[in-house]
Amino acid sequence: MAGAGVGSKHSGVVTTCGVTSIKENPGDARIPISAAKLADEEMDDHLESSGATTFFTLVRYNMPELLDDYMREKYEKTEASKNLKRGFVSKDEKISQKKKKILSSLNSSLSLSSNSEASDGKEEESPEEIIFMLFGPRVWEHNGKVWMRSISTEPASREDVRYLTTRLNNALGEFLTTSHGICQTRRELYGQLLEELIRQEMMACKEKGLLLLRVRTELKQTLMAYQELFDTSIKWGRQTMVESEQGWENLLKRKEKLEKEVFVLEREKRNWATELEMMTKHQEKMQEEQLRNQMEEMQSYNRINTQLKMQLEFMPPEFLPPEFLTSAQD
Numbered sequence: 001m002a003g004a005g006v007g008s009k010h011s012g013v014v015t016t017c018g019v020t021s022i023k024e025n026p027g028d029a030r031i032p033i034s035a036a037k038l039a040d041e042e043m044d045d046h047l048e049s050s051g052a053t054t055f056f057t058l059v060r061y062n063m064p065e066l067l068d069d070y071m072r073e074k075y076e077k078t079e080a081s082k083n084l085k086r087g088f089v090s091k092d093e094k095i096s097q098k099k100k101k102i103l104s105s106l107n108s109s110l111s112l113s114s115n116s117e118a119s120d121g122k123e124e125e126s127p128e129e130i131i132f133m134l135f136g137p138r139v140w141e142h143n144g145k146v147w148m149r150s151i152s153t154e155p156a157s158r159e160d161v162r163y164l165t166t167r168l169n170n171a172l173g174e175f176l177t178t179s180h181g182i183c184q185t186r187r188e189l190y191g192q193l194l195e196e197l198i199r200q201e202m203m204a205c206k207e208k209g210l211l212l213l214r215v216r217t218e219l220k221q222t223l224m225a226y227q228e229l230f231d232t233s234i235k236w237g238r239q240t241m242v243e244s245e246q247g248w249e250n251l252l253k254r255k256e257k258l259e260k261e262v263f264v265l266e267r268e269k270r271n272w273a274t275e276l277e278m279m280t281k282h283q284e285k286m287q288e289e290q291l292r293n294q295m296e297e298m299q300s301y302n303r304i305n306t307q308l309k310m311q312l313e314f315m316p317p318e319f320l321p322p323e324f325l326t327s328a329q330d
Helices: 035-042 044-050 067-098 100-104 108-123 127-135 158-174 184-204 206-314 322-329
Strands: 013-016 019-022 138-142 145-149
Touching: 035 044, 035 158, 067 145, 127 184, 127 206, 158 184, 184 206
Parallel strands: none
Antiparallel strands: 013 019, 138 145
8 A cells, every 4th residue: 555745845755565765866766764754844834833842752643733623523523424324224224124034034143143243343442542542632722722632543664663763862862861860851751652662562453552551551550669669768767867856956955964964073073182182181291290299209208217217226225115126136
């Protein structure tokens, strides 16, 4: 299946089997090119006029359009589908009337199985509906008009993936993201990258897209769990810091009190030491005086004793008592 170029800026653009190629000159070979890149180049002017340049996302969206035009177009398509369905119902009723006898002879089990398959087909959602419910349109107001951009349902080629890689690398450089550690901007960009990959895989294979959607949900739940753990740890750290500050104030007060007590005790110690020194000196002085008095008294006693002995020696024997004479002879 082939299609012509996207717009007037590029001529010779052809899409074959989901691969977009361009031929600049008639004799040149066709070069694969990203259809998403061509679409972005074509809608640059329209993005500026609608004010959509303030929104950046790696997810592929359609060209901005007025919300009133989108709602009117959607209403017309809904009415057309209803009218078409009514026409089909009337034809089915005519056919059923003509083949009433044939339908009545069918097996009831086959009719039940066909009804169950029809009901299952009605309940199953298309990839476009799932993508629209997942991402939804972007709506904003610019110059008094309400604009919107709906999610793109175009499949992605290899060149589109390369163009997406280039956009991611450019965005990481423009937004000054860090390659290590925690970076909110880098996380948002890689989240948008995962959403774009989900969109691409959803259009290529709905089941694979649903599995990637489950992976994204699990990653978000894990990240939320880590975020809650981080918030809890921050809260606990702040509470511990407050408690430690309160305990620190109590310790400072106790320190001041103990320092005052130490100062009082040291002063008492100095007073007692001074008093002890004075008492020691006084006691030593008293001991010296007592010793001196005892020595003087002993010297006086010795002197008196010596005098008495001399008197006794010079005294005549008749005046001496017999006990003294007996002791002197011995």
